[in-house]
Amino acid sequence: MNVMYFAWVRERIGVPQESVETEAATVNDLIAELSSREERYAAAFADTSALRVALDQELSDFGASLVGVREVAFFPPMTGG
Amino acid sequence: MHIRVQPEQFDAGAELNAFAQGRSDVGAVVSFTGVVRDTDGDLREMLIEHYPGMTQSAITKIAQEAVDRWVLADCLVIHRYGSLKPGEPIMMVAAAAAHRAASFEAADFLMDYLKSRAPFWKKELTSKGADWVAAKGEDEDALNRWR
Numbered sequence: 001m002n003v004m005y006f007a008w009v010r011e012r013i014g015v016p017q018e019s020v021e022t023e024a025a026t027v028n029d030l031i032a033e034l035s036s037r038e039e040r041y042a043a044a045f046a047d048t049s050a051l052r053v054a055l056d057q058e059l060s061d062f063g064a065s066l067v068g069v070r071e072v073a074f075f076p077p078m079t080g081g
Numbered sequence: 082m083h084i085r086v087q088p089e090q091f092d093a094g095a096e097l098n099a100f101a102q103g104r105s106d107v108g109a110v111v112s113f114t115g116v117v118r119d120t121d122g123d124l125r126e127m128l129i130e131h132y133p134g135m136t137q138s139a140i141t142k143i144a145q146e147a148v149d150r151w152v153l154a155d156c157l158v159i160h161r162y163g164s165l166k167p168g169e170p171i172m173m174v175a176a177a178a179a180h181r182a183a184s185f186e187a188a189d190f191l192m193d194y195l196k197s198r199a200p201f202w203k204k205e206l207t208s209k210g211a212d213w214v215a216a217k218g219e220d221e222d223a224l225n226r227w228r
Contacts, residue, residue: 054200057134078198079214081195
């Protein structure tokens with residue numbers, strides 16, 4: 001699946017997006033898997049209360065299933081307006 | 082509904098005139114323009130990042146909710162991204178309805194939701210460096226007014 005990062009999450013992880021091969025069942029599982037791979041992910045995902053997630057471009061939550069999902073995006077709370 | 086996401090500057094007055102022009106079915110048009118504010122006199126630039134795939138659809142969803150809830154004749158949302166200078170407009174909304182209460186409320190609703198549900202992130206560049214603007218708890222609380 002395509003995993004995207006925005007704002008400081010992008011800066012901390014170092015890439016705007018990447019293709020990730022994973023069997024993760026939920027967003028939380030994906031976060032755990034990435035965090036165990038490299039320190040930069042663990043640093044970015046250390047406090048998920050400071051993060052938001054969108055699945056296929058719709059806001060979702062960390063317990064949500066990844067079945068059939070093609071695009072996951074992680075970012076801080078939005079500051080539009 | 083008119084929704085535009087763009088890097089270019091816009092003229093809020095001209096946009097409002099174009100939006101309100103030639104209508105005889107509305108009695109009230111309310112607009113709001115957000116401007117890049119230089120709080121400490123040290124802001125060089127504001128950088129706005131967005132999520133291109135999601136931005137248009139997220140704003141459309143918010144605008145459609147406003148149209149349905151306040152029975153708007155029309156609404157306008159313009160939001161910029163990229164590099165902005167102090168004093169430049171960031172975004173604007175306008176709501177047209179039969180009566181003013183609906184227009185005011187719809188514009189207020191649009192602003193509250195665009196602030197914390199449209200995928201934009203602001204970064205301020207000053208002489209001290211670059212900092213992401215943090216979302217405020219009160220912005221999230223503001224959404225509860227509309228539930």
